[in-house]
Amino acid sequence: MSLDPEVVRKDFPIFETRMRGKRLVYLDSANTSQKPRQVIERIVEFYEHENANIHRAVYELAERSTAAYEGARAKCAHFIAAPSPRSIVFTRGTTESINLVRYSWARANVREGDEVLVTEMEHHSNLVPWQLLTQESGATLRHLPVTDDGMLRMDLLGDYITDKTKLVCVGLMSNVLGTINPVRQLADAIHAMGGLILVDAAQAAPHMPVDVSELDADFLAFSSHKMCGPTGAGVLYGRERLLEEMPPFHGGGEMIREVFADHSTWNEIPHKFEAGTMNIAQAVGLGAAVDYLHSLGMDSVRAHEMELTAYALERLNAVGAEVHGPSDVDQRGGAISFNVADVHPHDLATIVDQEGVCIRAGHHCAQPLMRRLGVPATARASLYIYNTREDVDVLMGALEQAKGWFA
Amino acid sequence: MSLDPEVVRKDFPIFETRMRGKRLVYLDSANTSQKPRQVIERIVEFYEHENANIHRAVYELAERSTAAYEGARAKCAHFIAAPSPRSIVFTRGTTESINLVRYSWARANVREGDEVLVTEMEHHSNLVPWQLLTQESGATLRHLPVTDDGMLRMDLLGDYITDKTKLVCVGLMSNVLGTINPVRQLADAIHAMGGLILVDAAQAAPHMPVDVSELDADFLAFSSHKMCGPTGAGVLYGRERLLEEMPPFHGGGEMIREVFADHSTWNEIPHKFEAGTMNIAQAVGLGAAVDYLHSLGMDSVRAHEMELTAYALERLNAVGAEVHGPSDVDQRGGAISFNVADVHPHDLATIVDQEGVCIRAGHHCAQPLMRRLGVPATARASLYIYNTREDVDVLMGALEQAKGWFA
Amino acid sequence: MVRMSLDELYKEVILDHYRTPRNRGRLDPHDVKLERNNPLCGDELELYLKFDGEDLVGVAFEGKGCSISMASASMMTEKVKGLDVKQARAMAESIKRMMAGEEPGDINELGDLVSLKGVVKYPVRIKCALLGWNTLLEGLDEVP
């Protein structure tokens, strides 16, 4: 089933807004996606007909909200082919999911002398937590290098994954380069050494089918707001056995079994990790986003983006932009970073904004990768289900204008 | 300006829902409040016209979302009379706010031999984090006792607040007893010893004027969902000086200044504590909730609840219910816990639910307090701006019915 | 979610067991003693079991809780006393199936216990009804 972006676009009320009289060309979905009517309406419906705290109360309204929340958990489990909803912890987003693993699993398991491996292309959210952890624990943080074309140096794996490595932290799809990393290969390598792998699927989950068993991931994180869902929600998937062994993250209501004055016992997973009143309406909204993406089909989503990415790469090359990351669309997603000679990315973004085009300029939360690429900043256009060739064409026109200003 | 709950009620779409053909009598606002149209519509407006990631991008849509988000921060600062928006950190809710202080401030400042003081009436969210902290640090957790009428034993302060006490953690209003605690007196006592005070305002902020300077609070936490705002948002107020000295909480995007391979430097407060994509739409919704409460006036809110609480206490006494907590409405809010002889709270809640009445039964996330009160569970009716005398009357009728079942 | 009337939940036999619980109190001597609770609502149960070989010859309980949890525990003690471990386990599993909305199996064997069926319509109360039975299942694993 192929996806027609002009039809998809109609589901997104924001595209009825015109930017200074022009068509809104939103090319910043790697940053955050727009929300379809189906998701917005589900949130409204929750507040208007189901709103109550979950798990805690015996009245019917609370049964409705609990069913909606736990239903969303089951949808998320299904979305990444997780074996059970028990392995799905709701969080605020990828960043919190990763920090949860840091505070809970890693503080208990990573010791002085151990190593944690990240890659040179990680988002700050999958780098800074591991800096903080290794600084605190006396472990060593290592960085798997990236080639000039933006691929992981898999040839160096033997040096970087050893019996000292306790955890490998890797993005499934890079938010700067678009690169889809060979996560399964990394998983096999670290599992052979008895370590674990955490997969940052913030960019992958919205754009391609993700299967935790195929990846053999121990932990996997993603964010609602990048995949048509509301802000303020996300998921940490963890193997049940790991979640069961891990100490709790936050202390508070709901995550406990019994509380005494000076100690407590914990609720079952995943509730052990969900302290206090959760982001109920947001989890429900994320469930609706999963339904929405399922209705399009994740294979169709991926196919549409591959086609459009190929077109955008071709056009960018034609205007002489320097594009970072792989050129083969089989190996990459639709986040495309580039530089245009003589025009700073910031100026580029300001100028195309005048044409109603939203792109991002900066370091994209990946300063070490910027240093590796030898640029202080890049411009990035990122594609999603509602983007069309016309959007790419408008961007190209705007880029030509920008070149004009600084010619 | 006095508040007419029948008018207020019309702002809340959920009251158009009938529960099994009956008027919805929602008496569980201490658990979570219902949401007015003004808040729901603001969230929809955000997703339909402003949705973009904040701080990161240069295009106009991102300027709108950043303005909305930072505007909400300023509203929250104003709401608790905080000296500056810089002292307002957005979180998921009270539980996360308190755990943030635990992970960031307390891990760096509470050592073996130090003491942390909680009270016997704290919510699990203001107790379990301190159990975990003191267990990890080797500090001692102490519990300020409660009198039989549900007041803090202020006469014992000299024993409980000493130069060993590094932090006092206290709720401004109890979610079980309704008690309004003399926080300022506790603040003065701990400040005289050089320690700090963390105020759990989860129950107070929605129901009465709160002023951090008057309380002389070092930290203060509250939740959006209990004060007409969306789920998934909350606030940690912290003195600027403290926030500046504290190490970061989560590592990730936005909270950094510069990231190198093995270390990083931090953004200014409050951004240092807001890693990754925040709960943007929820913060904006909380801002709308603050506007809504301001339009009613927090003094009017408090006055309405005092009057209705007095009425409910009178009626409960008349049916022979055993009410816990202070009987003087000057000293308490509208969360009313009670037991009815021969009828277990659970049965009570199920039976009144048949009449469209939502009350809560259980330990209300305060198991140690339940032990202190000598009951395994209580029923709790909690009042808010949309509750009327009629609601109380319906509850009383339902209670009589419940007694009938178990007579 | 359609609710039945309260009569479906609070059947006379349930109210009777709640008002006059059977086999309530400590059982001494006993082979197994288990304390379990329902963390969400604070219901507490202490279960005592006495075995003769594979046979459950003594069952008693102490506890505090709502009518459903206490009545269900009381009915359970009556029903399982005298059964062997296998039979008792089968009965507990029947009840759990019934609470999951499935067919419990041989209804005749359940007898009075069928009156618990009304609880299915009150999802939050299912945990109350099962507190005793889940504790029993754990206790049966400890047969000496």
Add this chain to the structure above:
Amino acid sequence: MVRMSLDELYKEVILDHYRTPRNRGRLDPHDVKLERNNPLCGDELELYLKFDGEDLVGVAFEGKGCSISMASASMMTEKVKGLDVKQARAMAESIKRMMAGEEPGDINELGDLVSLKGVVKYPVRIKCALLGWNTLLEGLDEVP
């Protein structure tokens, strides 16, 4: 938020300073060297100051960044060279006021710098325009 046309932002004088920056490069010897950046966008600036008593006798900069940040830094070096510490600080404060949308004060004194006024309509670019000036203010605090 009303946008002006791009001509208001990219005035000829700004583009000129961007294309041909003044006082670009290291200044040796210098009294003060400061490295600052704009964490959101990656703009980087190195500022060199040389004093003779209270007088700022040498100013130079190195850096990478967008047209606004580089042009603003370039214009700044031209304007503040020769001023004393107090005058330089006053000028930086004027620019900051202008960027906050307030009246900058004596417009005549600002001269070309007034061309930066268009930036006010582009809130995210204000930090770019101020990078040089904020760095200068810090540097002035270090006058030996």
